[in-house]
Amino acid sequence: MKNQKLYPPQYSITGLSCRDGEIGESKSDFSGSADLCGKMGRFESVDVLKNTTVVNLKNESIIIDPGAETAFMAIGKNIRCVLLTHAHFDHVNGLSELFGGECSPEIICSSFTQKFLHESQWDEIKIIRAIEDAYTFDNITNIPIEFANGLILNAYSGGHCFGNTAYHLSDGESGSSLFIGHEVTPRNVGGNFMNLPESISAEVLVVDGHFLKSETNSEPVKNHSQLHGLLTENCDRYKNIRLITNGSLGIHQDVYMAVKAWQLEAKTSCKKVIIKGIRSSVRDEIFTIAHDSLGQFPWNDEINILESRDSEPISGGIIIESVSEHSMKHYCNNCVANKNEMVICINHNLVTGLHGEENFHSIDISTHASEEEIISLAINLNAKQIVLNCNGDSTSVPQFEKKVGIKCESALKVPVKLEF
Numbered sequence: 001m002k003n004q005k006l007y008p009p010q011y012s013i014t015g016l017s018c019r020d021g022e023i024g025e026s027k028s029d030f031s032g033s034a035d036l037c038g039k040m041g042r043f044e045s046v047d048v049l050k051n052t053t054v055v056n057l058k059n060e061s062i063i064i065d066p067g068a069e070t071a072f073m074a075i076g077k078n079i080r081c082v083l084l085t086h087a088h089f090d091h092v093n094g095l096s097e098l099f100g101g102e103c104s105p106e107i108i109c110s111s112f113t114q115k116f117l118h119e120s121q122w123d124e125i126k127i128i129r130a131i132e133d134a135y136t137f138d139n140i141t142n143i144p145i146e147f148a149n150g151l152i153l154n155a156y157s158g159g160h161c162f163g164n165t166a167y168h169l170s171d172g173e174s175g176s177s178l179f180i181g182h183e184v185t186p187r188n189v190g191g192n193f194m195n196l197p198e199s200i201s202a203e204v205l206v207v208d209g210h211f212l213k214s215e216t217n218s219e220p221v222k223n224h225s226q227l228h229g230l231l232t233e234n235c236d237r238y239k240n241i242r243l244i245t246n247g248s249l250g251i252h253q254d255v256y257m258a259v260k261a262w263q264l265e266a267k268t269s270c271k272k273v274i275i276k277g278i279r280s281s282v283r284d285e286i287f288t289i290a291h292d293s294l295g296q297f298p299w300n301d302e303i304n305i306l307e308s309r310d311s312e313p314i315s316g317g318i319i320i321e322s323v324s325e326h327s328m329k330h331y332c333n334n335c336v337a338n339k340n341e342m343v344i345c346i347n348h349n350l351v352t353g354l355h356g357e358e359n360f361h362s363i364d365i366s367t368h369a370s371e372e373e374i375i376s377l378a379i380n381l382n383a384k385q386i387v388l389n390c391n392g393d394s395t396s397v398p399q400f401e402k403k404v405g406i407k408c409e410s411a412l413k414v415p416v417k418l419e420f
Contacts, residue, residue, distance in 0.1 A: 043169075046206075049389075051067040051182060052070035053182070054074065059078060060080045062080065069094075070094060073415075074097075081105050081106045082095070082130075083108050084108070086158075087113045107130045108137075111136040119279055151171050154168040159194065159369070178204050179383070182207075182208060196381075198380075203385065205386045207369070208392075209388030211369045211371045227255070227259075227262070227344070230342075230344055235271065240338075241271065241319070241342045244321050244323050255365065259318055273304060274306055275303075275320045276312070277307075344362075345362045387409050388400075389412070
């Protein structure tokens with residue numbers, strides 16, 4: 001079938017750049033969705049706590065992002081399918097509890113999330129099989145899944161990290177609709193923007209509350225401005241520039257894209273850009289995006305990826321490296337000892353004692369949504385209520401509620417239950 005693939009320019013702030021492309025048919029046949037979800041009727045209630053949302057229907061439920069601390073929300077419920085927004089451990093580690101008993105729901109997620117989870121270690125064979133058999137989709141096709149009795153699921157690329165997905169659930173019987181945007185940002189990793197149709201609406205928006213404490217800007221050029229300034233200032237002063245990230249699924253490739261964009265903007269290729277220490281699924285996704293973007297991203301047809309054990313160039317490199325939490329401090333100390341190398345530690349506040357070093361900087365780059373993005377999303381959806389999950393600190397909610405003029409609740413510490 002024909003559809004649009006969306007690859008906007010790195011720093012596009014207004015509009016989307018589109019091209020026509022062939023999108024293959026989904027590998028899963030949902031014409032038999034009654035076998036998956038039985039007789040779905042209208043929504044009865046929605047429960048939200050921390051990273052997890054449970055949509056309760058007649059006789060069964062859908063769970064979105066089962067976290068280990070919130071998996072108890074599935075107790076006593078007939079969980080027929082699991083929607084995963086992304087593969088961060090705190091959004092998926094409740095699968096062990098969910099599949100530990102008689103429950104064997106089908107998993108629905110992006111194709112990248114499936115690949116990333118398949119590389120993880122799972123003890124329960126039922127989880128491994130469910131991941132292998134998951135219904136997967138391309139985040140940018142926007143092909144709806146039609147369940148029985150009028151429930152329709154649409155998926156949209158949701159920023160934050162590769163494979164991140166926002167879900168729009170609507171019920172034709174009752175007309176009720178939900179938008180589940182766990183840790184979503186309309187400004188996707190690398191600078192894309194979510195492509196929501198103008199006609200979409202949702203009475204309830206469940207969305208990441210990190211923005212209440214974030215300084216993130218909605219435009220990628222602002223979000224990466226400090227990094228770009230450091231690159232410009234130190235490009236000629238040091239042989240190597242090493243960008244050390246904490247291994248987050250989102251920030252690693254976001255930094256890579258930001259560096260490539262800096263090269264394009266500065267019209268410089270004085271140093272080779274090398275990405276090191278990533279999973280094969282992330283590597284493959286980077287190659288896929290670079291291939292499909294037809295030059296609209298600043299890849300310049302050169303992607304250099306090293307395994308952790310591979311040797312690095314002696315000089316002339318910008319090395320973007322993922323380092324585990326427990327080895328971060330020791331590793332940074334060793335790197336800073338090389339005075340021919342500028343070290344920039346990103347999103348990690350545990351590295352102390354190095355801020356006095358001339359060749360060390362520590363900066364933050366958030367892949368979470370900003371306040372203005374959440375407000376824009378709520379307006380676009382014509383939402384009547386916002387539930388803030390993840391890090392939606394309740395002390396900040398009243399101010400935000402006053403600002404947006406609609407009901408807002410925090411589901412960080414106390415469950416929020418919505419009745420229909």
